[in-house]
Amino acid sequence: MVDSKHQWKAWLYLAPAIILLLIFTVWPIINTIRMAFLNNYSLQSEIGGATFSIGIQNFTRILRYKEFKRALLTTTLLCVITVPLSTILALIIAVCLNSIKPLSRFFQTIFFLPYVTNSIAIGMVFAAMFNIVGTIANFNTPGVVNNLLMALGFNPIDWINTSSTYTTNMIVMVIYIVWNALPFKILILLGGLQSVNKQYYEAAKIDGTSRFRTFTRITVPLLSPMIAYVVITGFIGGFKEYSSIVGVFGDSMGPASDKGRLNTIVGFIYDALPNLQQGRASAAALILFVIIFAVTMVNLYVGKKRTHY
Amino acid sequence: MVENKENKIIEEQQPLEVEKEESTLEVESKENTKEATSLNVMHEANLEHVSNKQKVVKILVKVAIYAFLIFMAIIVLFPFYWMINSSLKSVEEYKLAVPTMWPRRLMFSNYADAFQVANLGRLFLNTLFVGVVSTALSLVITVLTAFAFARLEFKGKNALFGALLATMMIPGELFTITNYGTVTAFGWTHTFTALIVPFLVSVFYIYLLRQNFMQIPNELYLAAKVDGTSDIKYLWKVMIPLALPTLISITILKMMGAWNSYIWPNLVANDEAHRMITNGLRNAFTDASGETNMPRQMAAVAIVSFPLFLIFIFLRKYIMKGVSRSGIKG
Numbered sequence: 001m002v003d004s005k006h007q008w009k010a011w012l013y014l015a016p017a018i019i020l021l022l023i024f025t026v027w028p029i030i031n032t033i034r035m036a037f038l039n040n041y042s043l044q045s046e047i048g049g050a051t052f053s054i055g056i057q058n059f060t061r062i063l064r065y066k067e068f069k070r071a072l073l074t075t076t077l078l079c080v081i082t083v084p085l086s087t088i089l090a091l092i093i094a095v096c097l098n099s100i101k102p103l104s105r106f107f108q109t110i111f112f113l114p115y116v117t118n119s120i121a122i123g124m125v126f127a128a129m130f131n132i133v134g135t136i137a138n139f140n141t142p143g144v145v146n147n148l149l150m151a152l153g154f155n156p157i158d159w160i161n162t163s164s165t166y167t168t169n170m171i172v173m174v175i176y177i178v179w180n181a182l183p184f185k186i187l188i189l190l191g192g193l194q195s196v197n198k199q200y201y202e203a204a205k206i207d208g209t210s211r212f213r214t215f216t217r218i219t220v221p222l223l224s225p226m227i228a229y230v231v232i233t234g235f236i237g238g239f240k241e242y243s244s245i246v247g248v249f250g251d252s253m254g255p256a257s258d259k260g261r262l263n264t265i266v267g268f269i270y271d272a273l274p275n276l277q278q279g280r281a282s283a284a285a286l287i288l289f290v291i292i293f294a295v296t297m298v299n300l301y302v303g304k305k306r307t308h309y
Numbered sequence: 310m311v312e313n314k315e316n317k318i319i320e321e322q323q324p325l326e327v328e329k330e331e332s333t334l335e336v337e338s339k340e341n342t343k344e345a346t347s348l349n350v351m352h353e354a355n356l357e358h359v360s361n362k363q364k365v366v367k368i369l370v371k372v373a374i375y376a377f378l379i380f381m382a383i384i385v386l387f388p389f390y391w392m393i394n395s396s397l398k399s400v401e402e403y404k405l406a407v408p409t410m411w412p413r414r415l416m417f418s419n420y421a422d423a424f425q426v427a428n429l430g431r432l433f434l435n436t437l438f439v440g441v442v443s444t445a446l447s448l449v450i451t452v453l454t455a456f457a458f459a460r461l462e463f464k465g466k467n468a469l470f471g472a473l474l475a476t477m478m479i480p481g482e483l484f485t486i487t488n489y490g491t492v493t494a495f496g497w498t499h500t501f502t503a504l505i506v507p508f509l510v511s512v513f514y515i516y517l518l519r520q521n522f523m524q525i526p527n528e529l530y531l532a533a534k535v536d537g538t539s540d541i542k543y544l545w546k547v548m549i550p551l552a553l554p555t556l557i558s559i560t561i562l563k564m565m566g567a568w569n570s571y572i573w574p575n576l577v578a579n580d581e582a583h584r585m586i587t588n589g590l591r592n593a594f595t596d597a598s599g600e601t602n603m604p605r606q607m608a609a610v611a612i613v614s615f616p617l618f619l620i621f622i623f624l625r626k627y628i629m630k631g632v633s634r635s636g637i638k639g
Contacts, residue, residue, distance in 0.1 A: 013453045017515070028485075110386060115621065116618070117614060121614055124606065125392045128391070129388065140404055142406065179385065242572065266572075269482050270576065282486055285482050288480055289480055292480055
């Protein structure tokens with residue numbers, strides 16, 4: 001039996017967390033839904049005494065916005081390119097790491113190193129590597145990536161500067177995001193591989209199964225829970241992409257000639273705040289939540305059907 | 310059966326061969342001598358042929374694996390190398406059309422300059438203050454909450470815990486919109502309070518610590534009760550020491566969070582007195598003409614990155630413990 005004296009005590013322990021959660025988590029959830037469904041809502045005009053009609057105008061409006069559509073496209077593209085790419089690459093690296101003995105620890109340390117980096121700081125290093133000083137026709141410093149391209153006999157490319165294109169910008173972002181995403185995925189997949197029962201592989205060896213077949217028929221199915229996990233977390237993180245782009249391009253979210261070109265959904269939400277557009281920001285945040293929720297559910301559903309536990 | 314045995318023998322030889330596998334040539338020559346000796350020993354030429362072929366394939370695969378790993382390792386390490394290389398060059402040397410692979414003269418002064426120009430000392434103190442205070446308060450709240458959920462009995466406990474976990478599904482950006490308004494209404498803009506208070510409660514840390522507390526046998530708690538030990542004393546003397554590794558993980562992740570935070574500080578407290586280190590980093594090195602002193606900027610980037618490397622090298626197991634369960638990026 002729970003006596004009332006203990007109840008009182010338990011709530012005392014919970015009080016700080018509950019008070020803070022009510023202010024900074026529960027209220028925001030309610031308020032976001034409220035703001036999203038009040039047409040053209042703005043906190044400042046509400047304080048000024050304005051009233052708003054209930055409706056879905058915020059949603060219909062941002063879905064017509066060029067900026068929002070562009071942000072949605074960029075975010076989705078970055079997700080669908082970088083998540084499979086980094087997962088496959090991480091899987092190959094993890095299998096390789098697991099199959100060697102000498103130097104394995106050494107390589108592991110190297111591959112985990114990008115894990116604890118500051119995404120703004122290292123984004124600036126990537127910007128420096130791709131940066132052209134001067135113009136593409138007449139440059140002082142072509143940037144080390146272009147140096148490499150030129151050494152291999154290619155023409156230098158304007159990756160991130162004023163004459164760059166959306167495609168080249170995106171290539172830089174994909175490289176940076178994959179580079180950044182690898183360590184976590186390798187860590188999880190390698191952990192999974194190390195816990196796989198060796199007997200499966202011995203059985204395959206006795207049967208004379210080829211390496212590729214062993215990989216697709218044994219390794220991948222046994223690893224599928226870990227693969228599902230890194231794919232889901234990859235998509236969740238990917239749809240919230242923001243600071244890596246700030247790292248490479250700065251607050252302008254794009255080259256100086258086309259600011260906001262690489263803006264993402266999260267960037268769109270933050271842009272709306274100082275512009276006093278909380279209604280639209282809330283609508284965008286709810287759309288983001290629905291996307292993340294849907295992607296997670298689809299992944300879980302596919303995972304349930306295809307994952308071997 | 311014979312073939313199986315043969316395979317096993319090859320397996321046993323493998324590690325020895327691979328150990329010195331730096332150059333392909335060396336391995337190949339070894340392979341040749343082995344082929345010669347084994348030819349003398351073996352009678353069944355057919356079988357021998359097959360196993361030799363397998364052996365060669367196996368070694369080629371190993372070589373390919375190492376080559377691939379070395380290639381990937383170079384790609385992974387290159388940005389770090391380029392950061393350090395660039396940070397130690399003079400501006401003139403940095404601007405060379407064909408870059409030097411290592412500075413001709415090491416310009417350690419870039420680091421001192423970076424510290425001054427970007428006011429890194431102040432940013433560092435700001436970040437440290439926010440990190441330490443928010444970690445300390447967050448630990449207290451997390452411990453109390455996790456203890457209540459793990460040990461105390463009250464009505465609606467499971468429902469409340471479920472509701473807490475459900476909030477983890479919601480992207481943080483959704484909270485930011487309202488919190489920005491709330492913080493403004495409280496008059497907290499441009500204060501450390503705005504940087505600390507909204508993030509004191511982390512449901513994930515509560516979850517992590519509660520799981521840890523649950524593993525501690527309840528008999529210990531009941532025994533302490535019989536002895537008349539108060540809850541707080543029990544928490545302090547038994548639970549906290551036993552859950553110390555988790556608390557260390559939380560501390561490290563929280564400190565790293567302060568070090569890497571960018572978006573929220575940029576919104577609410579991006580003034581000189583409260584600016585956090587990551588916010589100060591991005592635009593501090595562009596002069597009036599719009600030109601950036603890259604070596605200095607890279608030095609600042611290196612200064613921000615080094616503490617993270619140190620944490621990674623010395624406290625890796627604690628970081629891994631936390632992140633492998635959360636999927637959050639430091």
